[in-house]
Amino acid sequence: KGRIYEITKVRTTCPYCGVGCQMYLHMKGDQIIEVSGVEDALPNKGRLCVKGRYGYDFIYSKERLTTPLIKENGVFREASWDEALDLVVSKFKSIIEKHGNDAVGGISCARSINEDSYQMQKLFRAVFKTNNIDHCARVCHAPTVAGLAASLGTGGMTNSLGECANTNLLFCIGTNMTEAHPIAATFVKNGKRNGAKLIVVDPRRHRLADYADEFAQLKVGSDVAFLNGIMNVLITEDKYDKEFVKEHCENWEDFKAKVLEYPPSRVAEISGVPEEQIIRIANMLWDNRPGMALYTLGITEHNSGTDNVKSVANLQLLLGNVGKENAGVNPLRGQNNVQGACDMGALPNTYHGYQYVVDPKAREKFEKAWGVENLPDQLGKMIPDMMDGLKTGEQKALWIFGENIVATEPDISHVISCLEAAEFVVCNDLFMTETTQYADVIFPAAAWSEDDGTFTNCERRVSRVRKIKDAPGDAKPNWWIFKEVAKRFGHNWEASSGPEIWDNEVAPLADNFKGLTFDKIEEDGIQWPCRSVEDPGTQILHMNGNFARPGGKAYLSDLDWRPPTEVPDEEYPFTLSTGRRLYHYHTRTQTGRAKGLNDLLPEEYADISDVDAKRLGIEHGEKIIVRSRRGEVKVTARVSERIQPGLVWMAIHYFENNANWLTTSTGKDSITKTPEYKACAVAIEKIS
Numbered sequence: 271k272g273r274i275y276e277i278t279k280v281r282t283t284c285p286y287c288g289v290g291c292q293m294y295l296h297m298k299g300d301q302i303i304e305v306s307g308v309e310d311a312l313p314n315k316g317r318l319c320v321k322g323r324y325g326y327d328f329i330y331s332k333e334r335l336t337t338p339l340i341k342e343n344g345v346f347r348e349a350s351w352d353e354a355l356d357l358v359v360s361k362f363k364s365i366i367e368k369h370g371n372d373a374v375g376g377i378s379c380a381r382s383i384n385e386d387s388y389q390m391q392k393l394f395r396a397v398f399k400t401n402n403i404d405h406c407a408r409v410c411h412a413p414t415v416a417g418l419a420a421s422l423g424t425g426g427m428t429n430s431l432g433e434c435a436n437t438n439l440l441f442c443i444g445t446n447m448t449e450a451h452p453i454a455a456t457f458v459k460n461g462k463r464n465g466a467k468l469i470v471v472d473p474r475r476h477r478l479a480d481y482a483d484e485f486a487q488l489k490v491g492s493d494v495a496f497l498n499g500i501m502n503v504l505i506t507e508d509k510y511d512k513e514f515v516k517e518h519c520e521n522w523e524d525f526k527a528k529v530l531e532y533p534p535s536r537v538a539e540i541s542g543v544p545e546e547q548i549i550r551i552a553n554m555l556w557d558n559r560p561g562m563a564l565y566t567l568g569i570t571e572h573n574s575g576t577d578n579v580k581s582v583a584n585l586q587l588l589l590g591n592v593g594k595e596n597a598g599v600n601p602l603r604g605q606n607n608v609q610g611a612c613d614m615g616a617l618p619n620t621y622h623g624y625q626y627v628v629d630p631k632a633r634e635k636f637e638k639a640w641g642v643e644n645l646p647d648q649l650g651k652m653i654p655d656m657m658d659g660l661k662t663g664e665q666k667a668l669w670i671f672g673e674n675i676v677a678t679e680p681d682i683s684h685v686i687s688c689l690e691a692a693e694f695v696v697c698n699d700l701f702m703t704e705t706t707q708y709a710d711v712i713f714p715a716a717a718w719s720e721d722d723g724t725f726t727n728c729e730r731r732v733s734r735v736r737k738i739k740d741a742p743g744d745a746k747p748n749w750w751i752f753k754e755v756a757k758r759f760g761h762n763w764e765a766s767s768g769p770e771i772w773d774n775e776v777a778p779l780a781d782n783f784k785g786l787t788f789d790k791i792e793e794d795g796i797q798w799p800c801r802s803v804e805d806p807g808t809q810i811l812h813m814n815g816n817f818a819r820p821g822g823k824a825y826l827s828d829l830d831w832r833p834p835t836e837v838p839d840e841e842y843p844f845t846l847s848t849g850r851r852l853y854h855y856h857t858r859t860q861t862g863r864a865k866g867l868n869d870l871l872p873e874e875y876a877d878i879s880d881v882d883a884k885r886l887g888i889e890h891g892e893k894i895i896v897r898s899r900r901g902e903v904k905v906t907a908r909v910s911e912r913i914q915p916g917l918v919w920m921a922i923h924y925f926e927n928n929a930n931w932l933t934t935s936t937g938k939d940s941i942t943k944t945p946e947y948k949a950c951a952v953a954i955e956k957i958s
């Protein structure tokens with residue numbers, strides 16, 4: 271590969287999932303020749319999964335976009351930066367003039383560095399004067415931000431991944447972390463090996479369930495009922511932390527009354543989990559405190575996503591498992607920087623650091639800092655409303671930064687019809703994707719390793735991302751693109767690098783980051799809040815029951831279960847649930863260009879139960895049709911005893927048989943509008 275004296279090592283952060291593994295890129299010239307974990311560095315202590323180790327070659331792909339593109343008569347042609355930027359500015363100006371500031375909207379990128387998301391939301395708020403800015407947390411963990419903020423006061427993981435190895439109990443609900451967050455799963459297995467009890471709750475018997483002391487295979491969408499059932503046992507058997515609840519929680523009486531409506535017998539009927547197992551799990555939780563609760567999108571991507579998150583928080587509060595070591599409510603965020611994109615204010619309701627746009631004091635602060643007047647005081651639109659708005663005509667322009675929304679949003683036909691209705695679409699991207707083909711202008715952007723900045727992992731750890739080479743051709747850093755557009759609107763922004771954006775604006779303008787300077791994370795990352803130069807960061811939130819809500823107490827929510835929006839019927843007798851697999855990441859824009867990974871998973875499957883397969887005469891490896899009210903896909907059946915009868919499970923990695931041809935855009939979480947990716951009704955058919 272290279273002589274030892276030719277090789278340099280550059281430390282950086284993995285570009286895939288929210289674990290945020292620290293890695294060394296072994297470089298020969300500007301070529302990565304090997305990737306290794308950084309021994310002893312948090313969060314991964316030298317470990318890497320297959321994506322982190324082998325998923326880097328996309329940055330060298332010959333398919334990279336290298337020059338701005340403008341669509342003319344339905345065909346893209348190359349353009350100069352000035353021409354493309356001027357066109358975007360003139361279109362945005364005329365749309366805003368004719369239809370108002372809220373006629374434009376933006377979707378930021380959870381793959382890119384914090385500084386890019388900060389810059390994009392600043393462009394929309396300070397220059398376009400709209401809060402119509404959002405990002406893909408909308409389709410994954412927006413319920414976490416809303417639910418944990420309501421319950422505990424802070425919308426982030428309360429504890430840290432390393433604590434999994436030292437806790438007494440791991441309660442993993444709705445998380446296929448062995449595939450989606452593989453290194454987090456290794457710490458859970460370490461915890462189990464060190465004597466912790468492991469409870470896994472999921473509709474699928476995924477790999478982690480093989481290690482579990484209790485595996486509860488609940489029905490899709492029954493989480494609130496199941497958790498109420500557990501808490502019913504804890505309360506009726508007097509096994510809850512009375513002192514903690516009395517001192518640190520509000521709404522006890524209403525919460526208790528609601529939970530008592532869910533005895534195990536009723537919950538067994540709703541969830542399919544036997545009554546005696548509900549009682550056993552409740553006792554295991556009580557007997558093995560403190561314990562950690564971990565969850566992923568199996569909790570959030572439901573019509574009750576925010577309620578599900580609040581329910582997990584309820585359970586941990588009832589057990590007194592919050593605000594202490596080896597405990598807490600621990601969402602594993604999906605993409606490498608989805609925590610960061612939320613933290614940076616790429617949300618329609620907050621500036622960075624979760625400062626609310628409806629708070630006059632926050633607006634005043636940012637008006638002064640950004641040198642502008644009249645920042646918008648209304649909440650912006652969430653992605654589903656922006657999309658629908660394109661169709662109704664309320665929304666005219668959409669700027670999509672690094673997201674392949676045609677393949678990731680629910681109901682692909684609907685998404686395409688929305689984009690086709692748009693007056694003007696701009697994309698920043700590395701490659702042509704299913705989404706960029708609907709753009710009027712495409713800006714070629716710098717990728718991971720082509721710019722300096724930071725990612726924030728799921729445990730709030732802000733870590734360095736380092737530049738190892740220039741972007742190809744004329745591709746530019748995203749923060750530069752936003753800055754150039756702002757300049758053409760008459761705003762001269764000073765910062766001209768990721769580090770300057772962080773140190774000059776991100777850190778000083780948000781309490782959570784005040785003490786978190788670029789210098790300080792030169793070696794290891796720091797977990798926010800980090801409020802002063804002396805502050806080493808915060809491993810555990812809400813220590814000693816100090817909650818970040820008004821009054822300082824946590825909130826026990828009284829919650830009712832409701833079924834998924836679309837339940838199986840005679841025509842569509844199966845429930846489709848979606849997720850992702852180990853070897854690919856989302857729509858494969860990156861992993862699809864990493865040769866080794868493509869070889870490992872070259873096509874999509876529909877996982878169905880052995881019971882259903884036998885009944886329908888479907889063989890493992892046979893092609894089937896999966897059909898919903900939105901569309902149909904032809905896909906290879908993978909027959910498995912890990913799937914419960916009545917369930918079909920698919921991912922979104924391959925476009926032609928992407929599960930999102932089938933998912934629904936009308937079923938969504940009532941608070942955050944996060945789509946109900948985990949439940950829609952489908953039929954399956956053997957192709958004769």
Ligand code: SF4
Nearest residue numbers: 284286287291319322
């Ligand atoms: Fe990268 Fe996540 Fe794998 Fe770590 S676990 S190497 S962050 S994909």
